[in-house]
Amino acid sequence: MDYLSGLNEPQRKAVLHTEGPLMIIAGAGSGKTRVLTFRTAHLIEQGVDPFAILLLTFTNKAAGEMRHRIEQVIGKQAKNIWMGTFHSIFAKILRFEGEKLGYTSSFSIYDTDDSKSLLRSIIKEMNLDDKVYKVNLVLNRISAAKNKLISPQSYFNNEVIRNEDRMAKVGEIGAIYKTYALRCFQANAMDFDDLLYQTNILFRDHLDVLNKYQHKFKQVMVDEFQDTNVSQYLITKKLSAVNQNICVVGDDAQSIYAFRGADIQNILNFEKDYPDLTTIKLEENYRSTQAIVGAANSIISKNRHQLQKNVFTSNEKGEDIEIIRATTDSEEARLIASSIFEGKQRDGLNGSDFAILYRTNAQSRSFEEALRKLNLPYKIVGGLSFYQRKEIKDLLSYLRFVVNQQDEEAFKRIINLPKRGIGDTTIAKISVTAAENNVSIWDVVSNIQQYSGKGAQAIENFADLIKSFKIMVEVDKKDAYDVANHVAKASGLLRELYEDKTVEGLARYQNIQELLNAIKQFVDSEENEDKSIATFLQSVSLLTNADQEEEGDIKEKVTLMTIHSAKGLEFKRVFLVGLEEDLFPSQMMLASQSDLEEERRLFYVAITRAEKRLYISYAESRYQFGRLKTCEPSRFIDELDPQYLRISKLGGKKEIQGFKPVQKVGGFAQKTPVNQGQQLVQKAAPSNYQHISSSNFTPSNPLELQVEQRVEHQKFGFGKILRIEINGAERKAVIAFEKGVGEKTLLLSFAKLMVIG
């Protein structure tokens, strides 16, 4: 019990409260991970069986870390706690119980790409216009429905929803949803939302199963409760209905996943659902300086919807928050990279003390470049993850299909990969034949002689290949590594990549090897009892962005990631970049006021990641879709309490000289093929630098780009750096366009020439 000594009063109360429902409202940096860790350790010391504790976290990594910390307190038993994300825990349970719902234990898990691909084919088959039925939109609607536990049938029958869809001219979404659900089921596959949705169905329709787990889990804990959706909430509610020992930890101010169905309402409902609820607030921030906490509070107070809370700190006042203004996104990156360089040199910090946080993944590029130039090692969290790369998905699809021949998406991926002369026409024939004979696609493929007399050699070869893999798995009971290794070779995937001598080809080849290494590790690890390929596939498809393995010297690496992935982390120095209107807050969010509040909470989360120092930067122009556009500082900068701010010496002070509105250019509304335009640019501008004469361009005499000079634009290239002269001195400048005006339409009514150095 010595761990109690380091806790403050509310923390201690939370740890000691073990019976009955408990809600912990934990402000940013208030030590909620400690509380959860100690509470779990305490429960076990009190004699609760680790197997009877269910601890749901947001990422597998968070679970791993907590398991590690609990292990330090109570030792080996920590291994036995049921700890993981909602998705991974309930995928595991569905593996056991899925047969009751008509799935086999080797069901596939469709990732977002698979879901989209399936939807694309359904939309096509239904002869719907894919410009109207955009895959993302459809998938979002279906996902939202599932997360609210609306079945395909009740979606279809619900007049309110259908009217809504009809008003939006997408009246067929109900029908698409129905087909989609059916096809997933026939493919023996669940998508991400299904893992929760089907769990709910399981617990609703099979009370014996529910009962079993209700009695199994004596204690249920939910971390990041503010980010759970209705579907997740109902699962936990059902599971804890018998024992009533449910403990949720969250912070409404840090709810940033509403777009995924997370519902703050869960926190409010919680009080209603559990009348004898104990609520504990953790309000003291141990992480950050007063300046950072103050700035964060000044932001979150602008939101109207929030629980009463008073986050304070007794830490030192600390440095003011620095606002960095840069003229371009690449300058922004340079300034920050050199600030990191200085911080390491002068203040003796490690690379891992720094984080660069941005709103969108696309922003990482300029920072990577700038960091590389200064030889600063970095790591990127998220973005295109290893497991989303084409070659990896290809091999995994083979493995998926070997395990589950009903997996339609895996089949589509591998049937002609590497090229074996089975094109779209043949595949269409196969599915027609399957439908006519009322059998599965695999039935047709594996018995192709029965259905087609001749010319099916390629298909037969494919079927034989898969059959030989199946024997390895089912008869010889080879482990995941042996199977994967063999499949990679025998399928021809490896050979194809090996013969590709381009840089990308080499990288892909290595990626496959890397995947095989990962599988080897999985097989060799003592923690995994079941070494089958099916189990490996399962664990892989639920890896989250934050879970990726780190390698190399972790201490030296600066972290780059989106704010969303930064949740739950902390860094000595945080650079919060790209604070520009339309980027952060994102323009997609500005449509409705409540969404603006979510963006503001995102800003709050970002600020509170910083322990010692916080830098906020914005650029006045930025590349987007391959061209430069001008930007305005974010409204969020104005919302910060100025008493904590300092305008940085780094880049911001410099006045921009000669900000020239260019004269209107008319008569170019007609379209010019883009590629032609690009070729023109390449031909006309062999170097990035062009001289233009000083007589045309001085601060008092703006350069006038006239009609003929549209060609000049192209000659310079968009956003390319120009050398110009101002008052006899050589300067650099770029051409930037007003928001939303692009090269493609050549509606260049206004352009600006911006001097950048």
Place this chain on the structure above:
DNA sequence: TTCGGCTGGTTTTTT
């Protein structure tokens, strides 16, 4: 069937 060239859309965040 495959390949290459062209076009249009895209970027919010993630399990």
Place this chain on the structure above:
DNA sequence: ACCAGCCGAA
């Protein structure tokens, strides 16, 4: 800038 889908040519 990048990608996926489409179309025509081989």
